[in-house]
Amino acid sequence: MTEELPVRRTQVERRALSRSALIEAAAIRLSAAGYAGLVLEQVARDAGYTRGAVYHQFAGKDELALAVVEWVAGLWDAEVGRCGKDQSEPDEALLAVARAHALFCRRPIAQVMLTLRIEFLGQDHPVGTAVADAVGDLETWCAELITQGRATGRIPDGPPAHSTASAFLAVLEAVGIHGGGQPPHDVELAERAARGVLGLPAVTGP
Secondary structure, eight states: OOOOOOOOOOHHHHHHHHHHHHHHHHHHHHHHHTTTTOOHHHHHHHHTOOHHHHHHHOSSHHHHHHHHHHHHHHHHIIIIIHHHHTOSSHHHHHHHHHHHHHHHTTSTTTTHHHHHHHHTTTOOOHHHHHHHHHHHHHHHHHHHHHHHHHHHTSSOOOSOHHHHHHHHHHHHHHHHHHHTTOTTHHHHHHHHHHHHHHTOOOOOOO
């Protein structure tokens, strides 16, 4: 029997792996303790690397936090936004987002955006700006879905679309905070909350 030799990763592959591990470790820290509680030495230890590895990958705390925001936004879009984009009707798209977001909130990184948005509220800071831009894009997309749904009669008329979209995202955040990690009721509560904000009829039956 031939013994398999261990796979030797290239320097580029090793760098990508360490970067990914550091970003995820930083995301967990940011979600729990915010930017003020982000200590680069602790991130390195959490990821299984030395302090020098962080500075080899990132110029400093801001650059690492910005990388986390980009990573979390991309992950959310792949796991949650995609569920909405797979639906043909705007109301179903929004409800799919609500359910998928509840599942996403079971992750230890789920509160990154909310934590940073609150921490940098009213401040001129690149990390706060990046979070505000990501949330703003999401709110615009939800508002467009609400407008489309109202035009076809699938979503009843109500407050302005952007105000409704903001409320829709706010209730999803609230359910994520209080129901995150508590299956299966988190998903059910997220859909009920979404239906209430959108003016859609409640689910009937078992």
